[in-house]
Amino acid sequence: MSITTKAYVVEEKGGPFVLKDVILDHLEPDEVLIEMKFTGLCHTDLLVQAGLMPIGSFPAVLGHEGCGVIRALGASVSNKSLALNDQVFLSFRTCTACAPCLAGQGGACTQSQALSFLRTRLDASKPSPISLGDGTPVHGQFFGQSSLARMAVVSERSVVKCDASLGFGDDELGPLAPMGCGYLTGAGTVVNVLKPRRDSSMVILGVGAVGIAALLGARALGVTNIVVVDIVAAKLELAGQLGAKYVVNTLREEDGDLGAAVRRYFPAGADFIIDTTGVGRVLQAALGALGVGGTFALVGAMPPDTELRVNALDILTGCKKIIGVIEAWSDPQQIVPLLVQWYKEGKFPIDRIVKIYPATELDRALEDLKAGKVIKPVLSWDSL
Numbered sequence: 001m002s003i004t005t006k007a008y009v010v011e012e013k014g015g016p017f018v019l020k021d022v023i024l025d026h027l028e029p030d031e032v033l034i035e036m037k038f039t040g041l042c043h044t045d046l047l048v049q050a051g052l053m054p055i056g057s058f059p060a061v062l063g064h065e066g067c068g069v070i071r072a073l074g075a076s077v078s079n080k081s082l083a084l085n086d087q088v089f090l091s092f093r094t095c096t097a098c099a100p101c102l103a104g105q106g107g108a109c110t111q112s113q114a115l116s117f118l119r120t121r122l123d124a125s126k127p128s129p130i131s132l133g134d135g136t137p138v139h140g141q142f143f144g145q146s147s148l149a150r151m152a153v154v155s156e157r158s159v160v161k162c163d164a165s166l167g168f169g170d171d172e173l174g175p176l177a178p179m180g181c182g183y184l185t186g187a188g189t190v191v192n193v194l195k196p197r198r199d200s201s202m203v204i205l206g207v208g209a210v211g212i213a214a215l216l217g218a219r220a221l222g223v224t225n226i227v228v229v230d231i232v233a234a235k236l237e238l239a240g241q242l243g244a245k246y247v248v249n250t251l252r253e254e255d256g257d258l259g260a261a262v263r264r265y266f267p268a269g270a271d272f273i274i275d276t277t278g279v280g281r282v283l284q285a286a287l288g289a290l291g292v293g294g295t296f297a298l299v300g301a302m303p304p305d306t307e308l309r310v311n312a313l314d315i316l317t318g319c320k321k322i323i324g325v326i327e328a329w330s331d332p333q334q335i336v337p338l339l340v341q342w343y344k345e346g347k348f349p350i351d352r353i354v355k356i357y358p359a360t361e362l363d364r365a366l367e368d369l370k371a372g373k374v375i376k377p378v379l380s381w382d383s384l
């Protein structure tokens, strides 16, 4: 049985998001039909829309921070805990068989580009589950989900169940929609990769959703020595309210030398630096703030020509480690429930960065995001 629903379709590279009727195919045995409640907007959607990151084909339905309710289950879904009407978060899809996947680090899956960007269905011989009314195929299951849609046929591997005992109403899920990407990336990098001690010193570059999630993740672990760096005073004020002990605004003259500014607070340099900006000159400047034995985690999406010049002697004498972390090297099935639990307990107040928009107002949400008026815009599908 096919279903007609509404989805944001990007017709071609660089084209706008246009809300259209689309047709959904029947479920394959390992797929789940989701009625979307909320979808977060992430910069990766915009990079793909602009043609700066490749996907299988256009037209395409993007969106990879969905959450909603199960409306149908494929005939042989392997996760037997999934049932109709379950609230679920949608995340990226992994191969489940490579070394990182087997080690519980699915974010580092060696097949992630194929499974999140290039392919639609897991079984590549099957057509995309989405088409236009005239039969034109539309690239679907972006990140296993293509959740900029009212209804979606998603890969079961993208589905993370929300613990029903937490008692969230469907309308309360909005702030949590980005669990599977933005929040997982920021908080998961701290919790699963850096694993700071309570007395560790940490610098977070950039106050976006990923930076704030990293801050809240570190605070939830009891870390207090945290410097947050940005160029927007209002965002730094929010970071201060959410637990940053110190803030550095590199546009202010006295903070112009980032290394020196951080060393005012951490004279020996930081144990950990997390970059969420992907801006080369920020990375370069921040390197001077990393202490002996410190780790610099590159988390932000960055243009392919971004340079970071490292002096070999500096590495040798300073024992500094620079790592690139994709999707926090985390298994969504492990980290998402932990963050949701922390949110419920008030230890991860991520709702402070979210603004909910009716699904019809995607353009306004993106304008506000670009203008820095909102950190994490989330669309609500209830209005459709």
Ligand SMILES: [Zn+2]
Pocket: 094, 095, 096, 097, 098, 099, 100, 101, 106, 108, 109, 110, 111
């Ligand atoms: Zn894998």
Ligand SMILES: [Zn+2]
Pocket: 042, 043, 044, 045, 064, 181, 182
């Ligand atoms: Zn994302």
